Amino acid sequence: MAGRGARDLEEGFAFAPRFSADGLIVCVAVDAKSGEVLMLAHMNAEALDKTLATGVMHYWSRSRQKLWRKGGTSGQIQTVVELRVDCDQDALLARVSVGGDGGACHTGRRSCFYRRIESADGGARLTPVEGM
Amino acid sequence: MAGRGARDLEEGFAFAPRFSADGLIVCVAVDAKSGEVLMLAHMNAEALDKTLATGVMHYWSRSRQKLWRKGGTSGQIQTVVELRVDCDQDALLARVSVGGDGGACHTGRRSCFYRRIESADGGARLTPVEGM
Numbered sequence: 001m002a003g004r005g006a007r008d009l010e011e012g013f014a015f016a017p018r019f020s021a022d023g024l025i026v027c028v029a030v031d032a033k034s035g036e037v038l039m040l041a042h043m044n045a046e047a048l049d050k051t052l053a054t055g056v057m058h059y060w061s062r063s064r065q066k067l068w069r070k071g072g073t074s075g076q077i078q079t080v081v082e083l084r085v086d087c088d089q090d091a092l093l094a095r096v097s098v099g100g101d102g103g104a105c106h107t108g109r110r111s112c113f114y115r116r117i118e119s120a121d122g123g124a125r126l127t128p129v130e131g132m
Numbered sequence: 133m134a135g136r137g138a139r140d141l142e143e144g145f146a147f148a149p150r151f152s153a154d155g156l157i158v159c160v161a162v163d164a165k166s167g168e169v170l171m172l173a174h175m176n177a178e179a180l181d182k183t184l185a186t187g188v189m190h191y192w193s194r195s196r197q198k199l200w201r202k203g204g205t206s207g208q209i210q211t212v213v214e215l216r217v218d219c220d221q222d223a224l225l226a227r228v229s230v231g232g233d234g235g236a237c238h239t240g241r242r243s244c245f246y247r248r249i250e251s252a253d254g255g256a257r258l259t260p261v262e263g264m
Contacts, residue, residue: 126217
């Protein structure tokens with residue numbers, strides 16, 4: 001992008017989220033206290049609206065194709081501490097406070113990123129991240 | 133997802149990245165030292181392969197539709213400290229060490245997430261994040 005439109009998008013103060021062709025915008029959620037990256041998920045316009053209106057994270061579940069109020073069943077409610085948008089307004093960063101047991105992953109772990117990718121024999125393998 | 137396939141994907145040690153229909157996987161890059169979220173971008177299979185092979189972050193630029201070795205022109209090379217995959221293997225987390233001036237955003241800022249979204253009059257406005 002270049003020119004006036006890009007400049008407004010990047011330096012202006014109008015919130016103009018750019019959803020992809022499938023109507024979604026990606027959002028990374030981090031623990032507001034520790035800064036740890038918890039998860040990465042998508043929002044459609046409704047999920048974003050509900051998040052802004054309620055202060056509680058809502059996502060769009062691509063696998064279940066439905067609006068998803070995070071923690072609705074698990075208790076791992078994510079309360080918004082701060083929501084940010086990136087330079088070209090096609091990604092969001094949510095700093096959240098997590099309810100329930102403080103975890104974010106449906107596998108029971110604190111974060112969804114519990115495995116490290118390591119190169120091996122021309123391919124790649126996963127190994128567990130310590131302490132997760 | 134459920135059953136054996138999901139279990140292998142989530143608990144196994146085979147790296148099986150799940151690219152979306154457009155051949156991309158999303159990746160969040162954080163500063164390995166400070167933990168700060170720097171940017172969010174996409175990789176296609178080639179970008180991921182090159183990242184694993186070289187230890188330097190490569191992305192797929194959706195706007196320019198080309199492979200993008202981050203920092204190639206700016207000097208803001210991102211050296212991989214650790215690469216992780218999430219539970220269902222459709223998102224990556226890169227902990228990186230940044231070259232050049234240490235920044236990641238093409239606007240000159242350290243992070244692409246330099247504006248906060250705030251609710252206002254039934255809509256939303258952006259305000260600058262302090263110190264960025």
